[in-house]
Amino acid sequence: MEKIITVKNLKKMYGSFEALKGIDIEVYKGEIFGFLGPNGAGKTSMLEILEGLRRPSDGEIHMFGKEVQGDVLPELKERIGVVLQQTSFLDHLKVKEILELFTSFFKKTLVISDALKMVDLEEKSNDYPENLSGGQRQRLAIAISLINDPDLIFLDEPTTGLDPQSRESIWDLIEKLKSNGKTIFLTTHYMEEAQRLCDRITIIDHGEVIEMGTPEKLIMKYGGESKIDFACSPTPSIEVLKGLSENIQRIDDHCRITTKNITKTLEDIVLWSKKYNFSLTNVFLIEPTLEDVFLNLTGRELRE
Amino acid sequence: MKEIWFFFKTHLLSDMRNKRAIFWALIFPTLLLFILVLTFTNMGKSSLNFKVIIINEASPTAKGVNYANSLVKAFKSISYPNKGAFFTLTFMKPDNINTAFKKVEYSEADIVIVIPKTFNLEVMRSVLLSKVGISFASAKINVFYLPNEASSSLAQGVVQGAMDEINSYVISKLHYKLKTFTIHSKTIGEMMKSPSYTDFVSPGIIVMGAFTSGLLLIAPKLASMRRYGIMKKYASTPAKSHFFFLGFTMSKIFTMLIQYFLLAFLAIYVLNSSIHILSIEAILYYFFICVAYVLIGFDIGSLVSGPTAVGALTSFINLPLEFLAGIYFPLFSLPWYVNIFVYANPLWYSTNAMRQLMGVGLSATPMWMNILVPSLWMLASLIFLSTRRIWKRS
Structure with missing residues (x-):
């Protein structure tokens, strides 16, 4: 299977605190890869390094077969979509205006109405995000991440703080993205979410990988x-x-x-x-x- | 390039729909200008203290009796800070006579008194000849004033009166038979303008509006964008950081330009001011200070991220700088320790420059200082900003 991300011995230090202690992972094309761990385990640090928002202290990263040294290259950024843990938008802008801004950053983009249709928000294009529900706002964040029709999507705890119904709709959407051939890198601390969505899982704690595998195998091996x-x-x-x-x-x-x-x-x-x-x-x-x-x-x- | 346009467009739209931004950028300066003009327009009109420039061309170190110095002393005795003073005196060198005239034209002084080079000689001759009963032309002093300007004409009259008093004193006490001094009043020409309080305060309010916008449109916005991950979201895309800063800055400067024209039109067409709003120099200088103030706003927005902290810091910077900028009233007789802040205050220089460039009067500080000090602030802001991680990876 084609490797989309390869990470070897990745380390991240914040002063003397070691947030990531030599992480090794591989993410394959078309899979939903779960990165699980409790709060403070290092999930977001790992994700932000891959998204180009933080520099690693040590280690190797290959993305789409290219080595990432220093900054994540713009051509790689063209191929990734990012949903951050915080879902905030510029104030006083309509849904379609926010998406318009993001279309200007990429060479290849979807039509705004198509992106909104994918997340069932086409009727909300003239609304302000502050008038949307929590689930709709999260779907808008996903629509923004899809605007460049990315091959790889990073989702950082996409259902945190959502009600069960909204969570279910986000899960359906993530499954739909997978069926459209997208590779998804998902961090979560909801085991139910990981179990339902992920093809493979890496569990980290205190900055270290403690186990990886398919949910079924992990449960069989360690579930009791x-x-x-x-x-x-x-x-x-x-x-x-x-x-x-x-x-x-x-x-x-x-x-x-x-x-x-x-x-x-x-x-x-x-x-x-x-x-x-x-x-x-x-x-x-x-x-x-x-x-x-x-x-x-x-x-x-x-x-x- | 399209990124710059979209950053500009979306941030401008966001500001234009933000009631708070509209209030601080457009409504507040407008209201302030109205309130100040309505409150202070008639203040000080009844004052009989005239600003007099004295240029003594006669040698102050002349041998024998120095009548010119005695005359100056006589003027000093009826001038500020003495009680019931008629005049506030400024002494200038003969080389600066044209500057003195300009000051009268711009209403920064009411009259110019020139004591001619030959004054001592003329007085001596007049005194000696008077003693032997020979009538001879009295010594002249020249008073330059603007006939079409009320306070200048009044000042000329008061000086004439003062000279008559001195002559009477000389005649009665020294038993001279003739007037010793004669006033030769000369007009300076057309008065450039009659700066009302509206004229005085409008350029300052324009500067203050730009500064307030620089701080209040940028610092809270940038801080909240950092706090709520919007900057991170931008950074995760191929968008370039300098395109963001350009588009974002341009959107703010555009708002500031709207503010400039709004205030200037209001001053002219509603409050009857005669400031030059379309002066290219004034507009260019305004653009220059907008960039400086935007950078200060960036500094604050990069320093703190909580809305309370941003509010506190902007007020802490904004209020003292505005009060020590001579926006509302001219600054004089301040204690030395307050003057230190005034001399370091970019708003003071900006206000002085804008007054001159908008044709209200001569700048209290040289133009090169009016450019240098805001430039230094700009440079310091840029250096500070380069140490902050607004977009950069950590």
Whole structure:
């Protein structure tokens, strides 16, 4: 597969503080590459170096097969789109006027109405961004990043602070961009977002890569066991429950079994309930997530 | 190049739709000009203190009785800072007679009194001949004034009166039989203009408006663009930083030019001022100071990013510089430690220059200083700006 970004031993120092301690990554054409980590892990530093907003202290960067030395070359900037963590726009300008300004920076650009159509904002072209909702503003930020029809798009925590509905619409949009052949470099601290969108993930903490791979493989390797929650009536005694599994615990009015074999355990629960004449209610399957992967890798929650 | 145009266009649009920017750039200076003119136009009109320039051509170190020096002393005794003073005296050398005339033409002085070279001799001759009863022409002093200017004519009359008093004193006390001194009044020519308070204050308000715009249109905008990542967003594109600075600066200077013409037209057509708004020198100088003030605005915007900090810093710089620029009233008799700030204040030089270039009067400071001091501020601002990371990568 064609490599779009190759980073070797990338370091970034802020005075004596080492924000990035030798990062190695590769990003392939057409994939959504997730760069995950808690706040302060170094995600934004890494992203801003790739976007040309910060200089690395050490290391090598290749983008579209060209070595980036010093400043990111204008011809590379022509091929990238950037959505920063902060979504702010120049005051008192209409949506289309902001996009017009950005079209002037690039040699090749989309028609403004097409860019707005991609993000479902074509009816808002004469509105002021301050009158748009949070989700619409974020979609406008994405439209700006798309104005040069980039091959590579950097998205820095694109759904932070958005309500679930807006988040869902941004996810749909990112998936649409991927289906249009764009390569996406995404940073997030939402594991759900990474799990849904990313083809491959790199997890960083304290400026170091702690693991990388596909979400499925990472979960399989580090996610731990699945959990099955259920409630039954009448409420069984602890002794009866222990007859079902040794890995069972009662949490308030329901029970939780931890297992590696979900199918077998589900069968056991059904047989057990029939044997004791319990009626099962509210059976839930809780599978391990990237959150668990991070917890197991670092010993702490992602948003601690 | 199209980037410059788009930066210019979008930032200008953004300002023109911003009520706060419109208020500070256009409405506030207009209101201020109105309020100042309406409040102070008639102030000081009843004063009987005349600005008199004395040029003593007679040798001040002449042997024997120096009548010229005695006459000067007599004038000093009825001049500022003495109580009930009629005159405020300025002494100039004979070589500067044309400058003195200009000052009268521009109403910076009311009359010019020239004591001729032969004055001592003429007085002596007059005194001696008078003693022996021979009548001879009395000694002359020349008074130059503008007949069509009220205060100049009045001053000429007052000097005439003072000379009559001196003659009476001489006749009664020394028993001379004839007038010792005669006034020869000469007109200087046409008065250049009659600078009203509107004339005086308008160039200053124009300068103040440019300075306020430089600070208030640029510093808060730049600070918020830095704070909210707009500068970062620009930097992530192939847009060139100098194109941004050019387009952004041009949009502000364009607003300042609108401000210039608005204030000038208001002064002329509403407040009856006679300033020269279309003077090419004045417009070029205004453009020059706009660039200097824009750079000062850039400095502040690059220094702080919080809106409160920007507001505090702009007020801290803006208010003292405006008050010590002689915009509203002429600056004189200030303590030395305040004068230090005045001499370093680019607004003072800009105001002085604009007054001269708009035909209101002679600049209180030489024109080369009026260009040098703002240039030094411009240079210092540029040097400071080059150390700030507005666009550069860190």
